[in-house]
Amino acid sequence: MLELKNVHKVYRVGAFGGGRKRAVRDVSLTVEPGEVVSLIGESGSGKSTLGKMVLGLFRPTEGQILFEGTDITTIKGHAARKEYYRHVQGVFQDPFSSFNPIFKADRVFEMIRSTYYPGVSDADWKDRVLDALGTVRLDPDNVLNKYPHQLSGGQLQRVLIARALLLDIKLLVADEIISMLDASTRIDVLNLLSDLKERGLGILFVTHDLSLGNYVSDKSVILRKGAIAEMGPTARVFENPLHPYSRHLLSCVPQLHRTWAEVDAELAANPPEDVELPVAPDEESAPLVEVEEGHFVGINQG
Amino acid sequence: MTLRVNDLKVYYQTLRGDVHALDGVTFDLADGEIMGLAGESGCGKTTLGKSLIRLDSRMKHVGGTIELDGKNVPIADEKAMVPLRYHEISLIPQYAMSALNPTRKIGRMIKDLMKARGVDPASIEDELHRRLELVGLEQDVLNRFPIELSGGMKQRVVMVISTLLNPSLLIADEVTSALDVSTQRAVAESMVEFRDRGFVKSMVFVTHDLSLVYQMADTIMVMYAGHVVEKASAKTIVNEPKHPYTQMLISALPEVGSTEEQGRLEGIPGKPPGLLDPPTGCRFKDRCPLAFSKCSERPPLVEIEPGHWAACWKTG
Ligand SMILES: Nc1ncnc2c1ncn2[C@@H]1O[C@H](COP(=O)(O)OP(=O)(O)OP(=O)(O)O)[C@@H](O)[C@H]1O
Ligand SMILES: Nc1ncnc2c1ncn2[C@@H]1O[C@H](COP(=O)(O)OP(=O)(O)O)[C@@H](O)[C@H]1O
Ligand code: SF4
Ligand SMILES: [Mg+2]
């Protein structure tokens, strides 16, 4: 459904735009319907840049982003873009910044209606809103007619997801949507993503928290300095991390019943076998090697 | 005993009435103890940290006492608090890292801060260099502006600054929450090292993240809606929590390697009560599956086994 082919993003930086910063380097990946793909990496690794390119907020410097076979950079004009956003939507880290504090939170639903469904009757629209709220497990009495400051971060995050569901959405880009939420609320939002996946939605789930990435995702992509360090079925990447960087990241994840010292000791006692990493022929490409079925490792960037 | 907090009540005064942010908080902190402070957003963690160092103009000390190294801490007396601040009790505020003055180089900023705290910057210079090295920062950071440092570097700078005068007590409020896992680990481990080297005697480490606090804290205290619900060793809180709230909180956390397919975790239905006019009795009762008639009275915090405190009629 979504396919990235050798995508690059180079930002101009510095006072006169003379500097260059390669934020995304040679990334290829796919997201299928009903698949959750986690994009994992430390801050600055290029996760949000990738997400924004998929949402058409930036153009890739090189490479192609195909949605259902169409290169999204060829989508021009108001009507065609509107059609794209009917199927592809994003939800971001800070739910508060997506709401205007002077309007009631449910205005975001009204805006979808006026843009996409001006012909729908009041009664029909109300049913659709209630249905979307039901899917995200919000009690309408608790959220309709309320101002954003009267709702919690988790509720606002779910309102935004409900808003996306009012459209005929096929792909959701979720960028760090749970990092600002409490532990007890996080799990609700993660369970919601899993329900959406059951309904056939593809989800690009951006996170820096590996334990959460794992809970819902089918495929994990570990990014390092803009390039893919490792990509594969989530269970394989977590059980058998191949890239030294993935191993390092995994060993730093705080675990609830094992201390860092215990994890380090185990690793030292059973050091994993090294795999041969691909070598980049130049500064720009970032080839991958398939080590086991569907499980790839990328270049070593130190 | 470094710190002894007894029945502390601190309210925020607002136009609509008092917000009961700390409503009878009691706990002790031993010499050398690192205590993790956890609980949902809004339960009073930051308020507790602020109360130990500086009440802002809207905060009111309604009751209770604080003792540090055997001496009373007069939190409502702004003037009497001055000599204690940073020298005896230091705080790394939530969002400290984004609050660094962007127009001052780090070195210059540290000099100004020390002067403001009545300390000759030259007298701490060697120690400053030593500690920067200890947390893995080059001396060159002193010549840089905050914007030129990564989140993890800024957080380490803030940590060094707040402990430079060797306070008895350090309160660190969500210092690692914005960092990725490898930086988080490095910062958390340097905090333990600072305690081990005696730069601070004891520490309150505020966080949402129970798995992180499990890695570094000796004890964990869980708060709920302005009350302490449970305190025990980190192992006990994680492996054998007794309070229903703590139990539900722990079981809502996905483990590394756990997936939704193996078993769906559940959040805690409902949300904490408002603190403007808080309900009487146990504040968790509306969400507690075990609630019964007695819960309309406030359960006292009792020591149910040595070093393990809980406030619940079912555990006491
Ligand atoms: N300046 C203020 N005026 C009025 N009420 C306040 C003020 N600051 C905090 N509160 C209220 O006091 C309670 C405790 O807030 P506090 O900031 O201590 O929570 P916290 O546990 O640190 O939360 P978080 O995890 O979100 O940082 C909340 O109900 C909050 O809304
Ligand atoms: N608008 C921009 N202009 C210049 N550089 C940017 C811009 N946005 C991001 N960057 C840089 O690109 C890199 C990747 O950023 P980002 O995609 O936001 O990473 P992540 O979401 O993984 O934290 C970083 O080095 C960042 O500083
Ligand atoms: S005191 Fe009652 S309501 Fe409160 S936690 Fe215990 S059983 Fe539940
Ligand atoms: Mg980002």
Ligand SMILES: [Mg+2]
């Ligand atoms: Mg706080």
